[in-house]
Amino acid sequence: MSRAVDVDAYAEGVLAGHRPTLARAITLVESRRPDHAELAQRLLVRLLPHAGTAHRVGISGVPGVGKSTFIDTLGTRLTAQGHRVAVLAVDPSSTRSGGSILGDKTRMGRLSVDPQAFVRPSPTAGTLGGVARATRETMVLMEAAGFDVVLVETVGVGQSEVAVAKMVDCFCFLTLARTGDQLQGIKKGVLELVDLAAVNKADGPHEADARRAARELSRALRMLQPVHPAWRPPVLTCSGLTGDGLDDFWGTVLDHRAALEEAGELEGRRSRQQVDWMWAQVRDRLMDSLLAHPRVREDAPRLESGVRAGELTPTLAAERILADFGAGGAAGQGD
Numbered sequence: 259m260s261r262a263v264d265v266d267a268y269a270e271g272v273l274a275g276h277r278p279t280l281a282r283a284i285t286l287v288e289s290r291r292p293d294h295a296e297l298a299q300r301l302l303v304r305l306l307p308h309a310g311t312a313h314r315v316g317i318s319g320v321p322g323v324g325k326s327t328f329i330d331t332l333g334t335r336l337t338a339q340g341h342r343v344a345v346l347a348v349d350p351s352s353t354r355s356g357g358s359i360l361g362d363k364t365r366m367g368r369l370s371v372d373p374q375a376f377v378r379p380s381p382t383a384g385t386l387g388g389v390a391r392a393t394r395e396t397m398v399l400m401e402a403a404g405f406d407v408v409l410v411e412t413v414g415v416g417q418s419e420v421a422v423a424k425m426v427d428c429f430c431f432l433t434l435a436r437t438g439d440q441l442q443g444i445k446k447g448v449l450e451l452v453d454l455a456a457v458n459k460a461d462g463p464h465e466a467d468a469r470r471a472a473r474e475l476s477r478a479l480r481m482l483q484p485v486h487p488a489w490r491p492p493v494l495t496c497s498g499l500t501g502d503g504l505d506d507f508w509g510t511v512l513d514h515r516a517a518l519e520e521a522g523e524l525e526g527r528r529s530r531q532q533v534d535w536m537w538a539q540v541r542d543r544l545m546d547s548l549l550a551h552p553r554v555r556e557d558a559p560r561l562e563s564g565v566r567a568g569e570l571t572p573t574l575a576a577e578r579i580l581a582d583f584g585a586g587g588a589a590g591q592g593d
């Protein structure tokens with residue numbers, strides 16, 4: 259079979275919502291082989307006109323906050339309402355451990371066997387940049403295959419929230435009942451990205467605490483610059499276990515979308531994300547080729563120890579590395 263036929267067959271299969279083809283197409287997009295990358299880009303160009311219609315919602319929160327339970331319950335409600343729900347994950351820790359802790363099918367018992375849903379674990383190969391790229395491109399495949407809700411899950415550590423916030427329409431943050439000092443443990447950088455926050459596990463004896471924590475978090479969020487002037491991030495309470503508050507949660511996601519659309523901001527947000535994504539890939543690839551450059555590899559250890567020993571300024575060492583790469587003269591001019 260020639261390559262051209264492959265791409266056509268993949269595109270047709272994905273557009274028809276054929277699950278085995280969709281799964282193979284995702285594997286192609288996740289592959290880091292150069293010949294696969296070229297095929298994947300051709301496939302994506304074919305499918306892009308059929309994508310872009312889904313609600314893209316990020317769900318973040320530390321391990322144990324109840325993300326998979328929440329997504330399982332929310333996703334099952336949405337499929338019952340006639341939606342087709344895809345669950346993707348950005349979990350850079352999976353690249354280190356070799357196994358994904360997110361999107362693991364056993365963690366979403368109902369959704370993973372729901373014919374109207376597709377649960378895909380985080381890609382396990384590569385850097386955060388690589389995982390984020392594969393997830394974004396998988397989102398295109400999912401949308402082309404007719405999934406109208408894409409939930410992107412991430413663990414609340416490191417830079418993965420930033421990566422997810424940059425690929426969704428609505429970035430949601432799940433937390434637990436915390437008050438005062440504990441609230442300060444939530445990274446400000448994460449709160450600045452939040453479109454919607456929810457205090458989860460607001461059930462049984464925890465309910466009153468959860469409401470109190472939601473009020474405090476709401477005050478903390480009000481002190482930050484909102485992501486967009488048309489929207490002040492609300493703080494809800496919910497329970498992924500009982501399902502309480504989930505209708506309100508989804509209603510608020512829809513309100514957020516309507517507010518962005520009314521302000522003409524949804525398309526703007528998405529096109530800015532695409533341009534950011536372009537530059538992020540340029541940065542990643544430049545960095546990859548720089549680190550692989552033979553002269554850089556040869557000089558870097560010596561330069562690093564020079565900087566460590568205080569014999570060389572970081573700026574001079576950076577200039578040497580850029581000169582090795584053939585991009586000398588750039589360092590030190592920008593700042």
Ligand code: GDP
Nearest residue numbers: 320321322323324325326327459461497498499
């Ligand atoms: P994740 O690591 O964020 O995906 O969290 P999980 O969904 O795996 O949940 C972690 C633990 O919290 C599990 O033991 C769940 O049974 C429990 N849990 C999850 N959601 C809720 C909830 O809404 N209420 C209560 N009480 N427990 C929950």
